[in-house]
Amino acid sequence: MIHFYSMMADVDPKSFWNGTNNSPELIAMIAITTILGFIVLGFLMVAPIQLRKYVIAAVTFLSGLFYVAFYLFPVPVGRKPQDVPANIVESVGFWISDTQPVVANFSNIIGGFLLGLGIYSQLHLHIRRITRQQTDWGFSVVLIVSMVAIVICGYGDWIMRQGPKGSELQLQSKWGLLNYGSDLLFDGLLQQMDAAMFSMVAFYILSAAYRAFRARSLEATILLIAALIVVLSLMGALEYVWNGGINNLAQNDANSFIQNFRLTDIAKWLKDTIQTPAIRGIDFGVGIGLLAMGLRLWLSLETTGGNQ
Amino acid sequence: MADATTPEMSLGEKLQALPKWSLYVVLVILTSVPLFAKLEVPNKPVEASIDFYGKIMAVPDGSRILVGSDWTNSTRGESKGEMKVLLRILMRKNVKFAFYCFDPQAPQVVRDTIREVNAERIARQEKPYRPFDDYVSLGYFPNAEGTCNAINNNLLAAFSGKKDTPENSGPKDVFESPVFAGVKSVKDFQLLALITASSTNTVTLERIKKIPLLFMVTGVMVPENQNYYASNQIVGLAGGLKGVYDLEQLMEHGINNPGPEMIPSSKWGVVPGFKGALNSGMGTAYYPTLHFALLLLIVAILTGNVGMFLAKKQAKKGAA
Amino acid sequence: MDYTFIKMTLGVLATVGLYSVLYRENKFYRFWEHVFLGLASGWALVILWTETLKSTWWDKMLGATNNSGQASVMGYWAYAALLPIGMMGYFVFSKKHNWISRIPIGIILGMYSGQQIQVWWNRFGPQIDNSIKPILPTSTASFFKPGTSGLAPDAVAKINSTVYPSQAITNIIFVVTLLSVMSYFLFSFDIKSKMLKNTTTLGRWLLMIGFGAIFGSTVMMRFTLLIDRMYFIWIEWFKMLVLRQPG
Numbered sequence: 001m002i003h004f005y006s007m008m009a010d011v012d013p014k015s016f017w018n019g020t021n022n023s024p025e026l027i028a029m030i031a032i033t034t035i036l037g038f039i040v041l042g043f044l045m046v047a048p049i050q051l052r053k054y055v056i057a058a059v060t061f062l063s064g065l066f067y068v069a070f071y072l073f074p075v076p077v078g079r080k081p082q083d084v085p086a087n088i089v090e091s092v093g094f095w096i097s098d099t100q101p102v103v104a105n106f107s108n109i110i111g112g113f114l115l116g117l118g119i120y121s122q123l124h125l126h127i128r129r130i131t132r133q134q135t136d137w138g139f140s141v142v143l144i145v146s147m148v149a150i151v152i153c154g155y156g157d158w159i160m161r162q163g164p165k166g167s168e169l170q171l172q173s174k175w176g177l178l179n180y181g182s183d184l185l186f187d188g189l190l191q192q193m194d195a196a197m198f199s200m201v202a203f204y205i206l207s208a209a210y211r212a213f214r215a216r217s218l219e220a221t222i223l224l225i226a227a228l229i230v231v232l233s234l235m236g237a238l239e240y241v242w243n244g245g246i247n248n249l250a251q252n253d254a255n256s257f258i259q260n261f262r263l264t265d266i267a268k269w270l271k272d273t274i275q276t277p278a279i280r281g282i283d284f285g286v287g288i289g290l291l292a293m294g295l296r297l298w299l300s301l302e303t304t305g306g307n308q
Numbered sequence: 309m310a311d312a313t314t315p316e317m318s319l320g321e322k323l324q325a326l327p328k329w330s331l332y333v334v335l336v337i338l339t340s341v342p343l344f345a346k347l348e349v350p351n352k353p354v355e356a357s358i359d360f361y362g363k364i365m366a367v368p369d370g371s372r373i374l375v376g377s378d379w380t381n382s383t384r385g386e387s388k389g390e391m392k393v394l395l396r397i398l399m400r401k402n403v404k405f406a407f408y409c410f411d412p413q414a415p416q417v418v419r420d421t422i423r424e425v426n427a428e429r430i431a432r433q434e435k436p437y438r439p440f441d442d443y444v445s446l447g448y449f450p451n452a453e454g455t456c457n458a459i460n461n462n463l464l465a466a467f468s469g470k471k472d473t474p475e476n477s478g479p480k481d482v483f484e485s486p487v488f489a490g491v492k493s494v495k496d497f498q499l500l501a502l503i504t505a506s507s508t509n510t511v512t513l514e515r516i517k518k519i520p521l522l523f524m525v526t527g528v529m530v531p532e533n534q535n536y537y538a539s540n541q542i543v544g545l546a547g548g549l550k551g552v553y554d555l556e557q558l559m560e561h562g563i564n565n566p567g568p569e570m571i572p573s574s575k576w577g578v579v580p581g582f583k584g585a586l587n588s589g590m591g592t593a594y595y596p597t598l599h600f601a602l603l604l605l606i607v608a609i610l611t612g613n614v615g616m617f618l619a620k621k622q623a624k625k626g627a628a
Numbered sequence: 629m630d631y632t633f634i635k636m637t638l639g640v641l642a643t644v645g646l647y648s649v650l651y652r653e654n655k656f657y658r659f660w661e662h663v664f665l666g667l668a669s670g671w672a673l674v675i676l677w678t679e680t681l682k683s684t685w686w687d688k689m690l691g692a693t694n695n696s697g698q699a700s701v702m703g704y705w706a707y708a709a710l711l712p713i714g715m716m717g718y719f720v721f722s723k724k725h726n727w728i729s730r731i732p733i734g735i736i737l738g739m740y741s742g743q744q745i746q747v748w749w750n751r752f753g754p755q756i757d758n759s760i761k762p763i764l765p766t767s768t769a770s771f772f773k774p775g776t777s778g779l780a781p782d783a784v785a786k787i788n789s790t791v792y793p794s795q796a797i798t799n800i801i802f803v804v805t806l807l808s809v810m811s812y813f814l815f816s817f818d819i820k821s822k823m824l825k826n827t828t829t830l831g832r833w834l835l836m837i838g839f840g841a842i843f844g845s846t847v848m849m850r851f852t853l854l855i856d857r858m859y860f861i862w863i864e865w866f867k868m869l870v871l872r873q874p875g
Contacts, residue, residue: 011699018702021691029705030689037712044716044728056730063738070457071746081492101465104454105684106710107739110732111450112680113714115412119669120718139662146666147673154674167476172631184635186416190667191381192639193660194413195857196646198382202601202854203650205847206335207328210608214616219836224609226840227847231606234550234848235599236351243352255775264352269798271534271841277802278838279535280755281809281831287752288814294744297737332650339851340858344867385856386849412675448679451736453743469683469701481701514747527849531841539758541751548845549852574776574784593863594855601851 057300064298066103070096123147150190153181226270233267318622323615331608338600347596353571356537357554360522360544362563362576364397367498372487373398374459374494374519375407376502376512377418378452383505383526388421389552389590390524391503395425396589397559399437400582403498404487408446408455408467410508415448428586440474444485452508456515463494494518499543509533513541524551549598553591560587636865643857685710759806761799766791805834 012018019026047055073093076083085091126140156178161169168174175183215221232238242263250256259265296302317325353361367373375394379387398405409415422443426436437443446467449455458466464483471479482488490496495518502512503524513521513536520543525533527548537545546555562581563573581587645660691703713732720729772794776784791799811824812831819825868875 012702014702017706018704019691020699021693021701021703026691026703026705030703030708033705033708034711037709041712041716041728044731045725052727056727056734059731060734060738060741063735064742065738067457067739067742068745071743097461098465101458101462101468103739104451104458104466105688107451107454107736108449108680109685109707109710110714110717110735112676112685113710114717114732114736115450115672115676115680117717117720119673121721122665122669124721136658139658142659143662143666146663147670150667150670151673154671155678158674158678161473162479164478166473166478170475180631184638185667186671187420188635188638189642189663190413190671191384191417192860193642193646193664193667195381195384195853195860196643197664199385199850199853199857200647200650202339202850203332203335205850206331206605206608209605209847210326210331210612211324213609214613216616219833222833222836223840223843224613226837227843228606228609228840230841230844231602231847234844235602236550236553236595237349237599239352240350253775254777257772259775260772268355270837272538273798273801274805274834274837275531275841276535276538277759277806278809278834279531279841280539280759281806281813282835282838283532283535283755284752284810285813287748291744291748294741296741298741298744329651335854336858339855340862343855343859343863383849383853385852385854388856409679412672412679415675415679447683448675449684450680451739453740457743469688471683471687510751514751515743517750527852528842528846530845531838535755539755541754548848550848574788590856593859594852597855597858598848598851601855602847605847605851 053300060300061298066096066099068298070100073097119147146185149181150185153178153185157182226275229267229270233263239263318619320615320618320620320622323611324619325615326611331604334604335601338604339597342597342600343593345596348592349596349599351553351557351595353554353558354550355573355575356534356545356547357551357558358563358571358573358576359537360524360546360551361555361558362573362579363499363520363522363544364394364501365401365579367401367403369401369403371498372404372406372491372496374497374500375405376410376500376504376508377407377414378410378502378504378506378508379526380411380413380417380505385590385594386526386548386552387503387505387524389549389594390546390555391418391421392425392589393546393552393555393559393591394501394503394524395422395437396428396582396586399425399429399434399442400585404442406444406446406467406482406485406487406497408459409448410450410452410455410511411506412448415445419445432586438475440472440480440485440487442487444482444487445472446470446482452511453515456512459494460516460518463491463496505529509536522546549591549594552589553595556587556589556591559585633869636869640861640865643861759803761802762791763796763800763803764791765793765796768793804830807831809835809838 014020019029044055069092073089073096075093075097076090079094079097083094085094123144126143128134129137129140130144157169160166160176160178165174169179213220213224213227215224239262246258246262250258253259260269293302377391379391381388397403407415407418409418422437422439429436439445447470455466467482470482472482472485473479474485483491494500494516497519499520499522500512500516501522501524502509504512505526509523509525509529509532521541522544523533523536523542524546525548527550530545530547530551533542533545533547536542546552558571559582561567561569561571561583563571563576563579565571565578565581642660642663645656646664648654649657649661685707687701689703689705689707691699692701694700713735716728717732718729719725719727722728767790770792773790773792774787776787779787808827808831810831812828812835815824815828819828863875867873
């Protein structure tokens with residue numbers, strides 16, 4: 001069984017797959033693997049056109065197959081780390097189960113590398129705009145300067161916090177320029193602007209509701225009434241007044257039938273009896289679509305999005 | 309539609325043609341002025357919030373939970389309030405926690421919120437929560453799907469190699485933290501509380517099956533998550549600002565705690581509150597103001613509809 | 629002027645700058661918009677290494693030694709293969725070789741789609757189970773569920789476990805809503821059956837109630853986010869910092 005990961009204070013035993021930190025053999029193996037990886041990449045660059053779609057289909061299928069096997073292969077309930085597999089089926093089940101976190105880690109790493117894609121794309125676009133002095137290229141300078149500033153301050157701050165005096169930086173009095181820069185750019189600007197950007201929708205939603213939320217048809221009227229009941233039920237003060245009125249009508253008898261007409265209960269009934277199954281119906285529809293799309297992606301049958 | 313009204317316009321048309329800037333100005337006023345007034349409004353916590361409070365209070369003092377945090381300041385108004393409520397309860401119960409994130413900005417946002425709650429505790433001469441000893445950061449994971457599967461399947465492998473920084477030393481392996489003492493699997497955590505503003509709610513409930521799930525979600529996610537709550541896939545739900553205010557009220561009054569402001573529930577016995585502690589937060593500060601904004605929305609919708617009916621009536625009259 | 633004042637004032641300026649677009653598109657807004665985009669992508673670049681690749685890739689590949697120079701974590705060289713795979717993604721910018729970028733994307737998509745079979749049941753199984761509700765009453769002693777206030781726990785439990793006619797009707801509405809909304813979704817093609825047509829029409833009406841609830845919740849969220857910004861500007865900055873008054 002391959003243990004790619006280390007656990008707690010136990011050091012994994014030496015095997016073909018691992019090596020000690022900074023040991024020549026580990027560094028050599030890393031170098032060989034990287035070079036081999038790039039050689040494969042070189043081969044892919046000269047691969048015949050007709051082979052391409054099979055390469056992508058195979059990679060996608062095998063990646064998906066792992067998780068299908070992970071779901072289908074049984075692992076004993078309550079398996080302990082020291083348990084040994086009883087037969088070949090269990091061996092495969094154990095291997096898949098033990099390898100899943102590593103595969104998950106691989107997907108995190110690949111996802112991490114791909115995260116840089118968007119950043120590279122943005123940089124590429126704005127640098128081109130600056131070099132060609134296109135319209136509003138000054139704003140591209142602002143973007144690049146902001147990006148570079150937070151990268152320098154962010155990394156600087158992180159490196160200082162990793163160092164021997166890193167724990168002291170929990171006190172603001174010990175901060176240097178990079179720590180102040182990181183805090184100012186992240187907390188002072190990025191976080192506030194993030195909040196501001198998303199809060200602006202409130203204005204548009206009010207304006208749109210005023211202009212478009214009209215009882216023009218039966219469907220629109222139902223939508224309007226349901227929305228109003230939910231909005232009213234979110235107003236605790238109104239709910240209090242309404243419920244108080246109902247309570248007075250019921251002469252403070254908690255078991256009176258009329259208590260069913262408290263705003264709280266009407267909204268709850270609507271939520272539990274109609275809203276929940278309606279949302280559930282939507283969810284089922286989406287779920288079936290997702291399952292179908294998942295299968296199409298796995299088997300490379302999905303042709304939309306420029307796959308061909 | 310034109311923003312400006314003209315003298316030839318009928319009342320119905322005028323009511324439908326209020327300039328958008330006037331709506332914006334009124335909205336700004338109505339969401340600003342009440343904040344200065346420190347109003348208090350009555351509230352009846354919903355069942356999902358009561359269950360959330362009951363479940364989190366049922367976690368034994370001194371034990372541990374897992375926290376998933378997937379929000380940034382883009383939803384600060386709701387998510388930060390939720391996170392602060394959760395942190396206050398955990399810290400008062402001395403419950404240790406480990407948190408992981410699925411958004412690049414989220415780890416720092418969580419650390420900032422913990423720092424804020426710690427500052428509150430220090431101001432009230434309470435013990436602050438120490439990084440690494442009382443809570444540990446597991447960092448950011450770009451692939452939520454695989455990571456959630458790994459947490460459910462083999463938690464130690466999922467978080468292996470992650471480091472966090474204690475108060476008085478350099479970074480250490482997270483498994484050396486007291487939070488992970490004796491942890492072998494996800495089942496060694498009492499529950500998972502997820503504060504999210506994205507689709508990681510479904511990613512989590514589809515994959516993490518071994519411990520109870522508590523969700524704290526944004527308002528727009530409430531109907532979807534109400535569905536999961538109704539089918540017992542999650543054992544408690546705090547949704548949006550209403551959820552935050554519900555929890556702040558529950559922290560003040562508890563559940564079935566005898567008194568004039570008792571919050572009753574037939575599902576729970578007596579669950580204590582934290583009377584006298586700092587329970588009011590963003591929910592208490594924002595909820596009264598929300599009333600004014602919602603009222604404006606209702607008035608705006610009614611105005612538009614009344615305008616439409618008057619205009620239709622007018623048109624019919626004209627045609628006749 | 630202290631650091632907190634500078635930091636918060638900059639935050640207020642940025643917020644007002646972004647809000648200025650509500651009036652009309654302007655240069656002040658464009659400036660802050662570009663600052664925002666630059667900071668967001670720059671921060672992602674920081675986190676890419678500090679919170680992800682460093683611990684999940686680099687450290688695992690190289691391992692670690694303790695203070696006495698002995699291995700505390702073994703390094704696994706196979707992680708090195710992920711660098712060329714990750715780099716393949718960047719071929720998206722190559723006109724000639726952009727198909728190579730689909731390999732890492734294929735790995736991620738393959739893993740995602742492979743999980744769908746497992747997660748489908750985990751997500752929808754409990755919902756299907758919960759949707760099967762009793763539609764016949766188990767007691768006709770009372771049409772409505774009697775009030776439980778002041779009753780002993782045993783009596784409350786008995787009432788709660790009984791299906792009264794009103795509950796049965798509620799359950800029928802639940803099941804009808806679910807089925808009709810599903811039929812609206814599933815039978816979106818041209819339908820010949822009149823009954824099915826009526827069911828999908830009912831589904832559309834009931835769906836509107838669901839959408840109404842979503843609208844209500846969305847409004848709560850959006851207004852709360854705006855209230856939060858107003859709180860930041862008026863209370864945290866203006867009242868507490870400028871006027872030096874308690875919040």
